[in-house]
Amino acid sequence: KAGVTQTPRYLIKTRGQQVTLSCSPISGHRSVSWYQQTPGQGLQFLFEYFSETQRNKGNFPGRFSGRQFSNSRSEMNVSTLELGDSALYLCASSSLSGGSNTEAFFGQGTRLTVV
Amino acid sequence: GQQLNQSPQSMFIQEGEDVSMNCTSSSIFNTWLWYKQDPGEGPVLLIALYKAGELTSNGRLTAQFGITRKDSFLNISASIPSDVGIYFCAGQGAQKLVFGQGTRLTINP
Numbered sequence: 761k762a763g764v765t766q767t768p769r770y771l772i773k774t775r776g777q778q779v780t781l782s783c784s785p786i787s788g789h790r791s792v793s794w795y796q797q798t799p800g801q802g803l804q805f806l807f808e809y810f811s812e813t814q815r816n817k818g819n820f821p822g823r824f825s826g827r828q829f830s831n832s833r834s835e836m837n838v839s840t841l842e843l844g845d846s847a848l849y850l851c852a853s854s855s856l857s858g859g860s861n862t863e864a865f866f867g868q869g870t871r872l873t874v875v
Numbered sequence: 876g877q878q879l880n881q882s883p884q885s886m887f888i889q890e891g892e893d894v895s896m897n898c899t900s901s902s903i904f905n906t907w908l909w910y911k912q913d914p915g916e917g918p919v920l921l922i923a924l925y926k927a928g929e930l931t932s933n934g935r936l937t938a939q940f941g942i943t944r945k946d947s948f949l950n951i952s953a954s955i956p957s958d959v960g961i962y963f964c965a966g967q968g969a970q971k972l973v974f975g976q977g978t979r980l981t982i983n984p
Contacts, residue, residue, distance in 0.1 A: 764917075793971060802878065803918075803963065803974040816970040850917050852972070863908055864965075864972055866917035 762787065764853050764867035772873045778839040781870045785832050785853030792834040793864060794826060797848040809834055810856070841874045881964050881975025888954060889983050896962060896978040897948040904966030907940050907947040912961045912977075922949070954982055
């Protein structure tokens with residue numbers, strides 16, 4: 761069974777631009793979560809999607825958005841990029857058991873550098 | 876955002892030594908997870924714990940889910956060079972993970 765696939769692996773963008781990152785979850789997993797990882801803040805939760813609906817959202821500005829498609833693939837978008845958005849963006853997929861997510865499996869991440 | 880208290884933040888050990896790290900939380904979790912992350916890669920799941928008091932092993936790794944459901948520890952026995960990396964604990968909420976700050980493990984051969 762293929763793991764979680766994130767594309768692209770690396771991105772360099774200029775301040776003010778926007779970026780879209782993609783995540784394909786493990787086959788059969790319908791929950792996709794996004795996390796931002798920086799040296800200073802560690803792993804921070806962005807949002808979680810299940811069956812094309814955002815179920816939970818972290819404390820990030822509205823410039824960070826996402827969506828999920830009917831095949832469970834997910835994208836996240838960051839608009840008006842700032843230097844502080846430089847980070848490793850991680851996607852995790854889970855299945856559902858008893859109304860809660862099971863253990864999460866992560867992709868390799870997308871390293872975003874804003875210059 | 877909310878984080879777990881993970882300690883120690885870093886460890887410098889000799890190859891062959893045992894390692895112990897732990898996480899505590901002010902909140903109760905129904906699932907505790909331990910991940911290892913290599914530079915530039917995503918976290919890889921090592922052990923998942925589902926019941927208070929549960930003790931689970933995965934090779935040289937052993938982890939326990941605290942009775943209070945507010946803590947967990949991870950032990951690594953007889954460390955080897957490939958154990959180098961950052962270890963994260965995570966509490967599984969209904970729809971998101973809450974992570975510890977990580978323990979950076981360095982091994983001197």
